[in-house]
Amino acid sequence: MPDPFSDDAPARLVAEERAGDNSAAFTVSEVSQRLKRMVETNFAHVRVRGEISGWKRAASGHAYLALKDADAVIDGVIWRGVAGALPFAPQDGIEVIATGKLTTYPGRSKYQIVIERMELAGEGQLMALLEKLKAKLAAEGLFDPARKRPLPYMPRVIGVVTSPTGAVIRDILHRLADRCPSHVIVWPVLVQGDGAAAQIAGAIRGFDALAHGGPVPRPDLLIVARGGGSIEDLWAFNEEAVVRAIADCRIPTISAVGHETDTSLSDFAADLRAPTPTAAAEIAVPVLAEVANNVATLGLRAERCARRYHERAGERLAALERVIPRRDALLGPQRQKLDDLAGRLGLALERRAVAARTQLDRAGAALRPAMLTHRLEAARQRLDGASRLLDAAHPNRPLEKGYAWVQARGGGRVIATAAAARAAQAVTLHFRDGMVDVRVERTGGRSYAGDKPEQPSLL
Structure with a gap:
């Protein structure tokens, strides 16, 4: 009789309990659940370092990715609430440190990490992410110098997007008051941390949406400002949402983020970069005293020009007077000609009268009474003959x-x-x-x- 525990025991067509079996067969779901509990119990909190690959944001808002290194790959998932609060926009090729727990996905018999927090693996990765975003936005033309607009010389209303409690807004207001008092509207926002980028972008778009002549004056110039800090502190001004808001804004914008050595993507998108917030205020408006002095100087120059023009005109007139002939010299020949013609006219009239009188006398001598009587009689006879002839020829x-x-x-x-x-x-x-x-x-x-x-x- 064959040994039932021997590996050489023949296989049966239908499974059945054998002598010596001390456990029942598990279902696939039971095995999956036991594995799930074991993995989640032993790996309830892990930090995994790896390079992002296959990043994808589903329509549901959840994000899916893989973390890999040179020898292995682990799938990962970030639920919607966590994905929306990430401090940066994940991209393929960026090395990160993901914090979360391991679990299994029974539907595909694989394990994955549910990420609760994700951070860049060092400043090098942060700079790499920054360079990738910069290249992407530059390729779209957001940093093109041709897009830059000139700033108004003396804006009536200045909008400032910054924190309402920091030293930045005080420095800006103080500098504006010293140079040229202006109407300033502050849109208070967070300048770092979670939600800062969304608030900054919303403030810029809000200013741009103000209508001319509305209850809130529309600014002629915007200043987006923040004090100095580390690259992590200034990261909100590198976010794509902020950069696009500045690039789309129809109001000329000055970016004043950090100190002179700090550079953010908002600086490239703005119409002008100021090294500091205080410098932005100096750039925004001229010095009122200098403006008044310039106006006075231009007034004096205009007056001198007018005076010089008048003097030059007088000189030209005097020069012309010297070369223009005197009135007597101009009218002398005409006066002499007039006198000559007047004398000739009298003589001509006298001669014409003498000739006419002679002609009249000659004609009067020919008009004798006897000659006139003879002519009248001959004409009367001709008239009588014509009358008789007409009477004889009458049809009646x-x-x-x-x-x-x-x-x-x-x-x-x-x-x-x-x-x-x-x-x-x-x-x-x-x-x-x-x-x-x-x-x-x-x-x-x-x-x-x-x-x-x-x-x-x-x-």
Whole structure:
């Protein structure tokens, strides 16, 4: 009989309890749960150093990644609440130290680290992250010098984004009061720590959203300021949200973050970088006394220029007066010519009068009374002959001898033929003592006026 505990025991088709078995078979879920409890109990708090790989933010807000070194890889997950509070934006290739607990994911039979805190593994990694973000934003043109706008010479309203309790705002206000008192609006924000970047970006966009003529004056110039500190203290001004807010702002902006040696990405995005917040105030406005002095100087220069122009004009006029001829010299020839013409005119008129008188005398001698009488008599005879001829040729003269002349009815044309009378049918006979209307009829091939030739019918 074969030994049931021997490795050579034959396999059975159906599993069954064997003599000597002291434990029941586990389910997969039971094994997974036991492993999960064991891993979470023994690795409830761990810190893992590794390079980020495969960083991905899901739509749910949770983040997934892997931490790796030269020989191994471990998956990691960051729940939404923790992912939103990370002090930097994780990127592939950045070495970090992740703090959390190990657990298993039964659905895929693997273990992973649930990250509760993530930090950069040294300032070198922080600078590497900064350089990557800088290269990315520069490639988008956010730091292009062509985007820079000139600052207003004397802004009426200045907006300041900074902490309301630090020395920075006091230095700015004091410097502005010394140089040129201005209307300052402070938007208080956190300048470091959790939520600082979001507040700074929100303040910049809030100032930019103010309308002209609204209840809150829209600034003509913005100053984004913070005092000095370590790179971690100034990190909020390197955040992408802040840099994009400054680049998108339509109000000219001065970045005054840290001391002279400190440089942040906000400096590259702003229209002008100031080495310190105090320097930003000095750049923002001119010295009022200097402005007044400049105005006075320009006024004096304008007055001198006007005076010099007047003097030069007087000199030119005097020079012209010296070369322009005198009035008598200009009008002398014309006056002499006028006198000459006046003398000639008198003589010409006298000669013309003499000639006209001679012509009149000659014509008057020809007008003798006898000659005039003879001419008038000859003209009267010619007129009488023409009158007699006209009287004899008058068309009514034959009517006194019994003749008449025929006219178409209604004052029409004169009828001279029988055919025209037959065509007219109604005619008017003109006699010496009046007119008679008659109707033309045709009888026996001959036309008569009325029933009898000698008695025309009257109409």
